[in-house]
Structure formats: C-alpha cells, structure tokens
Amino acid sequence: MAALDTLKAFFEASLKPSPTVFVIGFAFVLLFPILLHFLVTQKSAYTTLPSVLLVGPSGAGKTALLTLFERGPLAPAPSEKPTSTAPASPTPTHTSQAPAAVELAVSSDGTSSFRDDLDATGTTAKRFLLIDTPGHAKLRRLALSHLSPAKPSTSPTSSYSATPKSKLKGLVFVLDAAALADGDGLPATAAYLYDVLLALQKRASGAKGSKPPPAIPVLIAANKLDLFTALPAALVKSNLEAELGRIRKTRSRGLLDSGVGADDDVAGAGEGDDWLGEYGSDKFSFKQMLEFDIEVEVIGGSVVGDGPGADRWWKWIGQRI
C-alpha cells in the first residue's frame, strides 16, 4: 500500500502547476530535439564519406590500382613464398564482377603519399571511399548508375548503393595505354569514355532547381606506361579526343533508339541532348567539357613495373577530396 501511496503522491505532484514541474518540463522540451539532432547528424556524418569512382574498360587495371592504393606497393602478394624473388609484385587481380569499395585516407592538405601510414604519423586525415567498378560491358550499368542524376534506389544490388551519389568527389577513368595503340582498343575504350562523359554531362545539364549538383572532375589515368608499346599521355589525349569526335559524329547520325517514338523526335527537346561537348562543334576536345563544369585531365602512370608509378594519380585524388 505504501508503494501505491507514493506513486499517487508522485502523480499528484507532477500534475500540479508547481515551478519545479515547469522547469523540468521546459528543459525537456528544449533539450530533447537538440539531443536528437546530435544523434542523427553524428551518425550520418560518419556514414557518408566522400567517394571517388574508378571506371574504365576491362583489363585496364582498376582493381590493381585499388589494391595498390590500399596495400601499398611493397606488400608482397599473399601467395608469394619467402623463397621466390620479386617482392614488389602487386596483388594479382582478375576480372571483376562486383563493385568494391575501399576506405582510404589522405592527409588534409592532400600531399601525403598512399604509402604513408597516416595513423602512425598522427596527421589529420581525410577519409574517403575509392569505389572500383567492373569494366565488362555487360556490367557497366553498375558504374553508370552512380552517375545518373536521379533515382538513387535503382541500383539492383543493395550492398553498395549505400554510398550516396551526392558525395561523389571525382571520377578516375583508368585505361590501358598499350591497348590504345592497336586497332580495336581505342574505339572500345573511347566508347566507354563517351558514355561516362555523356552521363556526367546529362547530370550537370539536366539538374533542375537553383542548386546545380557539385561538379565531378574526371581524371583519365593512362595506365601501363611501363610497357614499351604504351602511348605517352599526350598522345593518349589526342587520340581519345579524335576518337570521341568520331563517335559523336556517328552517334548523331545513327538510328533512334527503340521506344523513342517519332513524336518525341519532332518535339525537338532532344536536340543536342546526346551531343557530347559544345553542340555543333567540329572537333571534340576535353576543354569543351568545361562548359558543364567537368574538368578532364589526362595523367600517365603505371600500377606495376618501374614506370612512372601511381603517385600523380594519388595526388590528383588527394586534391579533390
């Protein structure tokens, strides 16, 4: 009975318009939303890391680059027996079927090398995600879905769609500079680059509202420069520009896609929509992409071998984060 009485007394006290009740109630009303706010913002700040997307055709070296950045060049491959030579060989990789994200850190001024252990030196680090995508033609939609302006939930595999697109800070298009030299490599690479740039362009131009989406700079990483047959970065750039111009021309003359009715065509809304760069221009150059706030840079390097290495790519990424 005593317990019931105290409970009754407590209720009576809490419902009386006494100053203590007022103060406690007021404090609760004020503090609860603030607490809630902190709780929510802290969590979201942790989960949305800025991200950099790795795209490119199959066999260009995206996954190799990813593992290089993650593990550093001197980590011996796990399979390497102690007796075998060549300790600097990178992790072997094969054709990817699924995207992979890796959390990396760069010092806040963007100068640290990927070899540095930032935790050990104690510098303030900016963390970001490097997202590797499969380069096989059948799986490219996985990469392009990161670039589409709307519908974030369309990506079919939920495991990686947690990365919000708004935080995409840069795009690295890795290509095999040695494959560009022969006949088939260039058109295939350029076709993919065309799709990627077009998706970026649509993303920039198609945005409604006052706030345009943040610009995504593009780095074209000419990989495998350690090989003798590889083209230097300047030649890669000019070849790609020429090929992109050719693709642009043939695409504009090509047939309509199925599902696009003749009526839609008459409306004229699509005029220049699928044209990469400055509409009607004769030659394509990467400078035309600046119109859409897309900065394109071509830098050579190599993941393996004693070529120029990957430091300049890392620097580029570090500056964009």
Place this chain on the structure above:
Amino acid sequence: MLDTFEILTTSGVVLWSRTYAHVSPSVVNNFIADVFIEEKSAVVGAKDGASAAANPLYKYDQHTLRWTFEKELGIIFVAVYRSLLHLSWIDKLVDNIRAIFVSLYGDQLKKPNTTIVECLKFDEYFDQQLHELEQTGGKLDRSEVRAFEDEADSEILGKEPPAPAGLIQRSQPQDDTLDSSPVATPSASRPSTPAVNHLVVAKAGPVAKMSRRARKGQNTNSGLVSSGDEGSARKSKAKAAKRGRKWDADGFADEDDDVQLDYSAPNAVTSDSEAEAAGRPGAVEEVDASTWGSNTKGKFVLRDLGDEVHSILASAGAKNGIEKPGSPAGLVGSGLSAISGLFRNVVGGKVLTKEDLDKAMKGMEEHLLKKNVAREAAVRLCDGVEKELIGVKTGNFESIDTRIRKAMEASLTKMLTPTSSLDLLRDIDSITAPPVTSLRKARPYVMSIVGVNGVGKSTNLSKICFFLLQNKYKVLIAAGDTFRSGAVEQLAVHVRNLKELTAREGGKVELYQKGYGKDAATVAKDAVAFAAQEGFDVVLIDTAGRRHNDQRLMSSLEKFAKFAQPDKILMVGEALVGTDSVAQARNFNAAFGSGRSLDGFIISKCDTVGDMVGTLVSIVHATNVPVLFVGVGQHYSDLRNFSVKWGVEKLLSSN
C-alpha cells in the same frame, strides 16, 4: 599436376593463390567472363554453393578449371590444371579448401570497405589438404605403378624424406591391407616417372593393374592349378572366388573342397572400393581414417594441422546435414515466426528463403511466359534470380515481389546488354576508311542477312539500306535469293524506291543481280568483287529464306560465309514467333561453320506484338548474340536501335 589454385573475390582481388606452373591470367579472366558474366554455360542453376563436382568443367587453351563459388561471401575457388591430366581428387580438394577457408576467414571477408584478408597462414592448410588428397586419390593409381616396380628399388626410395607438397604425391603406405601383408611393400612413387599415374595412358592390362600381392597370389594359384594360363586365372577371378582343387588318383579334379586359394579377389575388391570412396567428393571419413595410419612414417608436422582441418571439415559437413531437414520449433515457435514473417514481408528486412521465393517465382515465370518468352529461357532466368536471392535480406519497406522484380530487371539487363559496342556506322567507317596508321586496305563493308522464310529479310535489308543512304554511303544490294521467283524483282522495286527517296541526299544505290538458278555463294562473291572495283562502301547481300531444321538448305550457308566473307551476318527473327525462336537462333548460329557465328539479330514486326517482346530474350538466351535492330513499322524509317532499357521495361510491364 595442379598448375594453380586461386581464391578470388567477385570484385576481382586474388585473396590467396598457389602457383606450381605459370598459367596466363587470361585463363582465369576468360573463365570469369564466360561463366559468371556472360553465363555461356547454360547451367546457371548449379552455380552457387554447389560442390565443385556439380559445377561444369571449364576448358580453355589446354587448361581445365574446376571451381566452386561461395555466394554469400562472394568468393570463387578455382583450380587450374592441364587438360591432359586426369586428377580425380581435384573437386574434393576444391570443396575442402572452400570449407576450410570460409570457416577460417569468413569473418574477415564480411568486413566492409576493404579488400585485405590476412591469410598468410593458409599455405599450411593447403599443403596439408593437398598431401592428404593426393595420397588417398593416388591409391588406385599407386597400385598400377607398383606392379612395374622393382622391390629393392622401392625399399630405398621409401626411406627418402618427404619432399615438398606437389612434387611427390605419395610417400607413405596407406592401405591397411598392404601394411598387414607379410611381404615388405614400402610404397613409393617412381621419381623418374612422377606423372605416369595421372596421365591418361593406355591401361597396361588387368594383370599390371592388380597390386603386386594380388598378382603374386595369382601366380601361386596358377602354379597350383597347373594351367599356366594367366588368362584363365583372370577369367575365373571375374567369375567367382577361386576354389582349391584336389587331384584324385584317377586324375580327376575334385572341386568341392572349400579351401580358398585365391586371395586376390577380396583384396582387390576392398582396395578398389576404398579408392573409389576416396575419389568421391564428400567422403570426409575416408580421409580421416587414412590419416590415423599415417603417423607411422613421420609426418608429425602436419598432424596437428590435420586434426584442425578435419574438425573444420566435419563441422562444415555437420552443418550441411543440419540445414537440410530444417528445424521445426514447436507450435508456438512456428506461429511466431509466421507472424514475424508476415510483418517483415511488409516492413522489409526479411531474409529470403526458398519457400518464400517459390510462389513469387512461379508468378514471375508465368509473367515471362505470357510475354512470349520461351519456356527454356524463362526457367533459366527465374532459376538465376532465385539462386541470387536466396539468403538476401530485403530492403526497408520492400516486399518480396518488388525485390524479385528488381533482381529480374537486373538479370534481364545483364543478359540483353551486348558485350561490345554495336555502332554500325563506326564499324563501316573503320573498314571503308581505315586510319592511316593501320596497314589495312580500304574495302567495301559486307553485310548479309539470313533468316527463315517470310520474316522480312528483304524488307529489313532495304530499311538498313535507307539508313545507310541517309548517311551518304554508296550501297550495292546483291540479290542472293536466286531461288524464289519474284525475289529479284522485289529487290529491284526497293532499289527504285530508295533511289528516288535519296536522290537529293547524295547516297547511291545499285542492284547486283544474276537472275535465278545461280549459286548464291558465287553471286555474293562476285558482288563483293564488283563493289570493290566500283568503289561502293557497303554491300548488302540478301539470301533465300530457309527452314532452320532443313540440313540441306542450311549447309549451303557455310559455303556462303566462306565465299562472301561478310563483316556482319545478321539474322532476322520475327517477334511473332514463339518457342521456336530458340531453335531458329541456335541452328542459324551454328550454320556458318566452326569459325563463324551470327553477329547480331534484327527483330522484325515488333509493332505487331505490343508488350510481348519475349522473342528478344529467347534468342539472346539461345545464342549470346546481341540484338542490333528492331523493326517497328512499315516505312523505310521504321528501324530502331535496340535499347535494352526499352526492352526490359516492356518485358516487366504488367497489363
């Protein structure tokens, strides 16, 4: 011998690998592209979780690949060896390694945002497994070798210290039957011919096949019976157990005696069955038993590891055994789970099981069949999606049906998306005006069109011609249909119309015809030569329609492909046709000989079927050849590039 064993993730990172002989990475790359991405092997259903024996072998460039796939963690286990070798224990090795690796490093693999898995110690586990399996797997083979072996020779070799794994296969006696035998038989391989037992050579006859002791027994036997004929001894062994004979005074043999003289038969039976059991995947106990006997020869280093491995394998096996019967947890438990299941179906976050999916998948299959997808293709798609979804958690506020729809959309998109770019104009440009740096000479681009009767070959040919003329190409149309009356005149009408339509645009079109009754292949060849001479850009070759299961008509296509050397062979398929589309596509795809296949499809009459464009899926399923164009109307301009998004939308739309 095993060339390479690799453990890699779906994102392409090799977690662990062991290489004995250099294998080009392109072997594994092609394997991934063909089996996982393009799904060329039709058995999609057997893909994940199945043991390596259930998965089809993949052969590429003298190498054979045995593989298994752990779907939940996204890791692939691949063993590569020379196709020449016959290694019976490989699939078991792959399965065991998978069980061990998953149980040891499963936790590390689930970590997000990293590709690093610390598995440096895995070398020892692998060595142990390899040793063990090679010993058990080599049992049968060993007896073969031993028959040839000199006894003294093997005495010496038997005392050799164990070499590293992969160099010698068997260095310890395994058979209990052999150990107990009075004759000293330390078993060892002949180092001079280490691969003999794995090579698929002609068998050295049944006598050599038997173990030495067995042969010895037989020799004694034959001595006793004084027949001296090994052949008869062999025969009698096959018939029944050999019986002792007593010769009585008259010289007649008394065979009723029960003394058994033939010791070879039971021995042979046991060792055979043992070896067989060891060769079979999943015979974990068999492996256990053989290791208990092994420590006599001094393999103490591997023993502790062996125990650990066996406990892992046993627990993995036990887990499989438990999972199958399911766990009914009483009335209250099942009721609760049912309610929470219903709840989760609405809210999402439900882990999908086979039972959950079964009904919904049936519905999806029905839906696809209604869209005119051939049953074969629909079943394959649904199986693939089901396998992909089992064990997957649905998202927030996502029902099973939406999840299935999403997965089906992804898998349809993957199937219909071409592997390479299909820009026709780009292709034509690169042939007719090759870049100066390349050494190719400019020549006309040759396209030919094949198909069943009445699907619209000539119509689509003229549509393509119209499209090319608009792009100011000079086009030559070759009348390759030298059979059906009116076919040449029909093309002539098309050419006349096209000439009038494009007179202002600057295109040029001519008809090349040789009348009826001529050999179509020769006409095509002449047309190409004529076009090269006259400076045409593109040659379009029409062919006679043919029934896809008529061998006589189809065989002439091979000659045609050889003579005309088309850059692109397109097949026209009707959207109206149903299940037969699969057979049509298959037969036409195979008709051009071993080195040539179709390059693309044109699906005609798409405007007549509305949403039921299932033919698209059926033919791509059958051949892995992409769809290039779709015909959507009666006019010359009613030809469209095939857009995958459009196709998938139509297929999944409900009406």
